[in-house]
Amino acid sequence: GEEVAQTPKHLVRGEGQKAKLYCAPIKGHSYVFWYQQVLKNEFKFLISFQNENVFDETGMPKERFSAKCLPNSPCSLEIQATKLEDSAVYFCASSHTGNPGELFFGEGSRLTVL
Amino acid sequence: QKEVEQDPGPLSVPEGAIVSLNCTYSNSAFQYFMWYRQYSRKGPELLMYTYSSGNKEDGRFTAQVDKSSKYISLFIRDSQPSDSATYLCARNAGGTSYGKLTFGQGTILTVHP
Numbered sequence: 001g002e003e004v005a006q007t008p009k010h011l012v013r014g015e016g017q018k019a020k021l022y023c024a025p026i027k028g029h030s031y032v033f034w035y036q037q038v039l040k041n042e043f044k045f046l047i048s049f050q051n052e053n054v055f056d057e058t059g060m061p062k063e064r065f066s067a068k069c070l071p072n073s074p075c076s077l078e079i080q081a082t083k084l085e086d087s088a089v090y091f092c093a094s095s096h097t098g099n100p101g102e103l104f105f106g107e108g109s110r111l112t113v114l
Numbered sequence: 115q116k117e118v119e120q121d122p123g124p125l126s127v128p129e130g131a132i133v134s135l136n137c138t139y140s141n142s143a144f145q146y147f148m149w150y151r152q153y154s155r156k157g158p159e160l161l162m163y164t165y166s167s168g169n170k171e172d173g174r175f176t177a178q179v180d181k182s183s184k185y186i187s188l189f190i191r192d193s194q195p196s197d198s199a200t201y202l203c204a205r206n207a208g209g210t211s212y213g214k215l216t217f218g219q220g221t222i223l224t225v226h227p
Contacts (some may be wrong), residue, residue, distance in 0.1 A: 043217040045215065048214065055209055056211070056212075093213075101146040101148040101215065103158075103160070104159075105157030108155075108156075114170070
């Protein structure tokens with residue numbers, strides 16, 4: 001597609017439950033990124049993929065967070081045993097090789113942990 | 115100290131005003147500089163991108179980078195109500211940090227008719 005598609009738009013989970021978010025990047029883009037936006041404007045890089053391979057995972061809290069980008073499937077970000085502080089908007093972005101700053105963002109998935 | 119400092123505003127200006135948005139950064143490894151615009155409940159969209167010191171113009175928007183002072187600016191001429199959004203400066207070191215952006219806190223801009 002011509003835009004990054006994220007689902008669901010909003011997800012509510014009780015503390016300790018699992019949350020899984022999905023992202024379909026723009027067709028032809030080989031890089032996928034996940035960012036977390038907490039408190040409205042604090043963006044935090046989580047992880048990036050080049051095709052189905054992890055490119056950079058330095059931002060991932062590895063204990064409870066995991067992510068995958070498998071061929072012919074949407075990419076996913078999964079949070080096991082959610083905590084209150086995981087409440088945030090999670091943005092997926094994609095990019096084609098060339099401009100390291102030009103990312104195309106989806107509309108985000110808002111996770112609320114109660 | 116945050117790696118990237120940006121005045122969060124909010125900034126309110128009348129239609130037609132010139133808007134100046136600014137960021138400072140501390141890490142000299144940053145090579146690429148971007149301005150993103152984020153409307154409410156939407157994802158950020160790239161407005162301007164540059165990798166060198168100097169000015170870059172695109173329509174009503176001008177991005178200015180001063181690497182020696184570690185200072186970047188965005189100027190909006192003839193501002194319109196549709197420019198009302200949050201403006202985020204972002205930086206990237208390139209190379210193995212491809213796509214790993216460091217964002218400022220964002221400046222909330224309102225342009226009133």
